Amino acid sequence: MDGVVDHLADERNKAQFDVEEMKIVWAGSRHVFELSDRIARLVASDPVFRKDNRATLSRKDLFKNTLRKAAHAWKRIIELRLSEEEASKLRFYVDEAAFTDLHWGMFVPAIKGQATEEQQQKWLPLAYKMQIIGCYAQTELGHGSNVQGLETTATFDPQTDEFDIHSPTLTSSKWWPGGLGKVSTHAVVYARLITDGQEHGVHGFIVQLRSLDDHLPLPGITIGDIGMKFGNGAYNTMDNGVTRNGKCVRSNVPRQLIYGTMVFVRQTIVSDASCALSRAVCIATRYSAVRRQFGSQNGGVETQVIDYKTQQNRLFPLLAAAYAFRFVGEWLKWLYTDVTQRLQANDFSTLPEAHACTAGLKSLTTTFTADAIEECRKLCGGHGYLCSSGLPELFAVYVPACTYEGDNVVLLLQVARFLMKTVSQLGSEKKPVGTTAYMGRVEHLMQCRCSVQKAEDWLNPNTILEAFEARTARMSVAVAQKLAQFANPEEGFLELSPNLVEASVAHCQLIVVSKFIEKLQQDIPGKGVKELLGMLCNIYALNILHKHLGDFLSTGSITPKQGSLANDQLRSLYSQVRPNAIALVDAFNYTDHYLGSVLGRYDGNVYPKLYEEAWKDPLNDSVVPDGYHEYIRPLLKNQLRNARL
Numbered sequence: 220m221d222g223v224v225d226h227l228a229d230e231r232n233k234a235q236f237d238v239e240e241m242k243i244v245w246a247g248s249r250h251v252f253e254l255s256d257r258i259a260r261l262v263a264s265d266p267v268f269r270k271d272n273r274a275t276l277s278r279k280d281l282f283k284n285t286l287r288k289a290a291h292a293w294k295r296i297i298e299l300r301l302s303e304e305e306a307s308k309l310r311f312y313v314d315e316a317a318f319t320d321l322h323w324g325m326f327v328p329a330i331k332g333q334a335t336e337e338q339q340q341k342w343l344p345l346a347y348k349m350q351i352i353g354c355y356a357q358t359e360l361g362h363g364s365n366v367q368g369l370e371t372t373a374t375f376d377p378q379t380d381e382f383d384i385h386s387p388t389l390t391s392s393k394w395w396p397g398g399l400g401k402v403s404t405h406a407v408v409y410a411r412l413i414t415d416g417q418e419h420g421v422h423g424f425i426v427q428l429r430s431l432d433d434h435l436p437l438p439g440i441t442i443g444d445i446g447m448k449f450g451n452g453a454y455n456t457m458d459n460g461v462t463r464n465g466k467c468v469r470s471n472v473p474r475q476l477i478y479g480t481m482v483f484v485r486q487t488i489v490s491d492a493s494c495a496l497s498r499a500v501c502i503a504t505r506y507s508a509v510r511r512q513f514g515s516q517n518g519g520v521e522t523q524v525i526d527y528k529t530q531q532n533r534l535f536p537l538l539a540a541a542y543a544f545r546f547v548g549e550w551l552k553w554l555y556t557d558v559t560q561r562l563q564a565n566d567f568s569t570l571p572e573a574h575a576c577t578a579g580l581k582s583l584t585t586t587f588t589a590d591a592i593e594e595c596r597k598l599c600g601g602h603g604y605l606c607s608s609g610l611p612e613l614f615a616v617y618v619p620a621c622t623y624e625g626d627n628v629v630l631l632l633q634v635a636r637f638l639m640k641t642v643s644q645l646g647s648e649k650k651p652v653g654t655t656a657y658m659g660r661v662e663h664l665m666q667c668r669c670s671v672q673k674a675e676d677w678l679n680p681n682t683i684l685e686a687f688e689a690r691t692a693r694m695s696v697a698v699a700q701k702l703a704q705f706a707n708p709e710e711g712f713l714e715l716s717p718n719l720v721e722a723s724v725a726h727c728q729l730i731v732v733s734k735f736i737e738k739l740q741q742d743i744p745g746k747g748v749k750e751l752l753g754m755l756c757n758i759y760a761l762n763i764l765h766k767h768l769g770d771f772l773s774t775g776s777i778t779p780k781q782g783s784l785a786n787d788q789l790r791s792l793y794s795q796v797r798p799n800a801i802a803l804v805d806a807f808n809y810t811d812h813y814l815g816s817v818l819g820r821y822d823g824n825v826y827p828k829l830y831e832e833a834w835k836d837p838l839n840d841s842v843v844p845d846g847y848h849e850y851i852r853p854l855l856k857n858q859l860r861n862a863r864l
């Protein structure tokens with residue numbers, strides 16, 4: 220900021236907490252903060268990583284530019300001898316969906332999680348050095364959610380000791396895998412295993428797709444890109460592929476681990492949600508402090524839009540959710556590490572819970588984040604619709620997260636199965652543990668009464684927790700009782716699926732709230748840091764309570780009066796957060812390069828930069844547009860009737 224006027228300086232001076240300490244809390248540790256900060260600056264200062272031209276590039280140029288960036292990133296990783304952690308941060312800050320996401324994010328983890336020792340020794344060194352590039356080829360044209368319905372077959376031929384991978388139908392073409400269309404040389408292909416004419420369900424197979432000499436597809440394999448996707452630049456930096464046929468090398472692992480890569484990636488998606496959400500919130504918050512509309516008295520300045528209660532009511536719950544998702548993401552990472560260690564010791568006992576938590580939280584956080592990015596666009600008024608705000612592209616890149624790695628509704632139905640199983644086992648030897656431990660107090664939760672009498676009573680974490688637990692337990696038990704009335708449980712499950720999904724959402728919201736509350740029980744240094752986090756936790760919880768009041772009231776978990784008091788408390792919390800809003804988004808420590816938004820600039824110098832940015836549009840290369848002589852002039856001169864268009 221040297222020599223630059225900080226238009227948000229007054230806002231920063233209002234902060235009542237130690238922003239530098241909050242940056243460490245957000246990053247997770249001082250080590251991660253320092254590493255992230257260093258790598259973010261490295262990326263921001265490298266001209267190859269510029270991204271302000273993405274909206275105007277053609278698909279081919281966009282894609283080639285992504286290849287250039289990926290190659291440059293790899294070069295820098297080698298030159299600077301970056302660690303795995305640093306390299307992954309570098310790719311994060313380059314901020315462009317690319318085949319490398321799938322290589323490092325799914326292909327390598329799939330081999331690590333599902334391949335035998337021997338296979339790992341063969342493939343991992345090649346993958347680590349990027350001497351092969353891999354992708355994750357599960358989804359087909361005809362089946363995505365229904366993994367057991369995949370049609371690709373892998374038939375073992377004992378004579379050649381090979382598997383014949385076959386796409387027997389058009390709908391069995393692998394369709395969607397990122398990186399497959401144009402870049403990947405190898406894939407983990409999911410196919411139905413057939414030996415001796417017998418089927419053994421879906422397994423993963425490492426398949427070479429392209430020659431390592433000239434990149435041409437190997438004989439019998441047809442590969443291409445599936446076409447333009449939603450948004451202009453956005454996800455179109457990625458090649459998503461279609462392929463048929465191939466040959467492969469044998470794989471043999473326990474059935475439960477076949478889905479392991481999805482559990483891993485869903486866990487990373489929850490942390491990613493806090494990144495995408497915080498980014499949108501940072502843009503909307505800074506711009507809301509810069510933007511002024513109405514309220515001028517005697518020719519004085521107008522009101523900053525962030526001071527309107529409606530703006531706060533829309534924005535601050537999103538800010539609170541960004542922090543909430545950060546902390547639940549941290550916890551989920553711990554849960555995943557724990558389950559992985561157990562699996563290595565052949566202990567599968569916590570896998571169902573890990574599956575339910577990753578599936579449910581992936582669904583909850585991505586749905587919320589996608590909606591929140593769009594809300595942030597609206598919070599920025601008309602300028603939010605400009606590509607230079609960064610929000611349209613962020614939305615277009617982010618929104619498929621609601622679909623990939625499991626459609627969000629399909630995933631909530633998985634949580635519902637887990638919840639119903641838990642309810643059905645109540646009263647048996649098997650006691651609910653972990654995130655369902657509260658079900659162990661179901662008798663109390665079914666009849667307890669919320670004690671809130673005045674608005675401030677809602678600041679008690681135990682009060683909030685019990686209201687959320689009572690709501691979820693009562694919704695789950697109610698739907699379980701309805702299910703029990705069906706002679707055929709699967710028929711009942713289909714019929715009641717909307718109620719089941721609602722119970723799952725309630726359960727996942729409870730997890731997020733409880734993990735935020737647990738975070739606040741830790742030692743958190745820094746003046747005012749814990750206090751501010753406490754306010755955000757309360758905003759997150761009370762806003763859900765307000766938005767889902769129907770659930771809380773219909774289950775009798777709170778009274779209408781208590782619901783109204785929660786809303787009063789929310790308004791008071793907004794006033795307390797308001798002076799800290801800019802500092803709370805500064806704590807994300809995003810560079811202007813990463814934010815990619817004129818509206819979210821650190822210095823708040825929005826208007827001159829918007830004006831400057833507009834002139835860079837290719838349409839402004841000439842004053843009189845191309846096409847004037849053919850189409851505008853004849854129109855104006857009334858010569859269209861004779862014109863050849």
Ligand SMILES: CCCCCCCCCC/C=C\C/C=C/C(=O)SCCNC(=O)CCNC(=O)[C@H](O)C(C)(C)COP(=O)(O)OP(=O)(O)OC[C@H]1O[C@@H](n2cnc3c(N)ncnc32)[C@H](O)[C@@H]1OP(=O)(O)O
Pocket residue numbers: 307320321323324325355357358363364365366367397475478479481482484487570571574622623624625626629630633636
């Ligand atoms: C290091 C840097 C990291 C960076 C990260 C990079 C991320 C990059 C992001 C890039 C962007 C996009 C990539 C996108 C990739 C993809 O989309 S890959 C394809 C993903 N596909 C899906 O997610 C499909 C969704 N469908 C399913 O998961 C299942 O098939 C479904 C469970 C919904 C259907 O199940 P059913 O047929 O009903 O049941 P079945 O399969 O028979 O299961 C029986 C049994 O197994 C339990 N189960 C199910 N899933 C899991 C799991 N994942 N883990 C553990 N256990 C699981 C299920 O609960 C049943 O248990 P039960 O005890 O018998 O009830």
Ligand SMILES: Cc1cc2nc3c(=O)[nH]c(=O)nc-3n(C[C@H](O)[C@H](O)[C@H](O)COP(=O)(O)OP(=O)(O)OC[C@H]3O[C@@H](n4cnc5c(N)ncnc54)[C@H](O)[C@@H]3O)c2cc1C
Pocket residue numbers: 321355356357358361362363364365394395396397454459619622623624625626627628629632
């Ligand atoms: C950008 C992007 C990247 C991707 N990358 C990859 C990749 O790298 N590798 C890969 O293998 N795949 C990839 N995919 C595919 C992705 O995993 C699937 O699209 C996803 O799992 C959803 O499956 P589907 O498309 O079959 O949806 P469908 O299952 O056809 O869903 C359609 C609708 O049906 C509903 N529905 C489906 N089943 C049920 C049910 N049982 N009960 C109630 N409702 C139901 C859904 O909620 C949805 O509303 C990618 C997809 C996208 C968009």
